[in-house]
Amino acid sequence: MKKKFIENKKFRFIVILSVVLTIVIGSTLAWFIIRTTDVLQEFSAANFQAEPVCYFDGTEETFVGEDGLITLSANPEDANYIGKFRVDVKYKGDGAGYLRVRMVHEYSINGNSTQHPANVPYTVSGDWYDNRGNDYCYYYKNELDADGDAEQTLNFITGNNDIDLGALADGIVIKVAVETDMVQINRYPQIWGMDKLPWVE
Numbered sequence: 001m002k003k004k005f006i007e008n009k010k011f012r013f014i015v016i017l018s019v020v021l022t023i024v025i026g027s028t029l030a031w032f033i034i035r036t037t038d039v040l041q042e043f044s045a046a047n048f049q050a051e052p053v054c055y056f057d058g059t060e061e062t063f064v065g066e067d068g069l070i071t072l073s074a075n076p077e078d079a080n081y082i083g084k085f086r087v088d089v090k091y092k093g094d095g096a097g098y099l100r101v102r103m104v105h106e107y108s109i110n111g112n113s114t115q116h117p118a119n120v121p122y123t124v125s126g127d128w129y130d131n132r133g134n135d136y137c138y139y140y141k142n143e144l145d146a147d148g149d150a151e152q153t154l155n156f157i158t159g160n161n162d163i164d165l166g167a168l169a170d171g172i173v174i175k176v177a178v179e180t181d182m183v184q185i186n187r188y189p190q191i192w193g194m195d196k197l198p199w200v201e
Contacts, residue, residue, distance in 0.1 A: 048093030048146060048182040052101065052156070057084040069106065069175035082120070082174060087157040089180055093146035098197070099182045100137045101156060108173040125155035129199040141199050143185055 054062055054070055056079055063071045063080040072082040089101065107114050124130075127141040138156070146152065183191045 047095060047184055048091060048097050050089055050091040050099060050180040050182040052178040052180050053088040053090055053153075054178055055086050056080050057086055057159075059084075065175065067175075069177050072105075072174040072176055074172050074174060083160040085122075085157060085160065085176070087178060089154045089156050090151055091144065091146060091154065091180075091182055092149060092151045093182065094148060096143045096145050096185050097182045098185055098188055099140040099144055099154070099180065100192075101140075102135070102137045102177075102179040102181065103132065104136050104177045106175045106177075108175075109171055121160065122157045123159035125158045128156070131198040134198070137198075139198055141197075144182070 054064075056063070059079045061079060065071055070085075071080060072085055073080045075081060076083060087101070089099065091097075091099065104115055105120060124138065129139045129141050131137050131139055140154070144152075144154070181192075188197065189195060
């Protein structure tokens with residue numbers, strides 16, 4: 001009888017120990033999976049670095065104000081004339097990615113400011129899709145291959161078509177903000193919040 005009681009006690013101990021080990025191992029594994037997922041998501045989001053290089057044709061000045069915006073002149077004689085505005089994009093990272101450039105113009109006349117996404121007729125280089133009417137962005141339609149720390153340059157704005165500011169040119173102050181964003185080709189739905197790329201029918 002005593003022997004049977006001891007055996008039952010051992011059996012209960014083994015069962016309890018097994019349950020405890022299962023909980024500990026399961027919790028540790030779940031924590032590891034969650035942490036790994038977080039790290040991978042962060043790595044995927046930060047897999048690329050891209051920045052705009054803004055300048056004016058014929059000058060090295062950038063005319064960046066204290067607010068970070070670039071001032072564009074409506075006078076063709078000025079060094080920062082809007083028709084001389086140029087932009088390249090430098091990028092690096094690992095793997096294939098999609099790139100977009102966000103541009104917002106601020107027009108100020110007599111202290112009143114408005115923002116316009118799509119009324120400046122820039123000449124862009126390569127396969128860019130103009131989606132400014134929807135989200136202020138140009139999208140590069142081809143996949144870009146980045147190779148480690150090697151920085152690459154992509155031409156973006158190479159010129160301007162004829163710009164007729166009309167009556168607005170008298171006393172107008174034009175400023176522009178330029179931002180770049182690059183993501184892995186399989187991560188744009190989550191990071192950019194879209195089901196399909198803008199140029200895909």
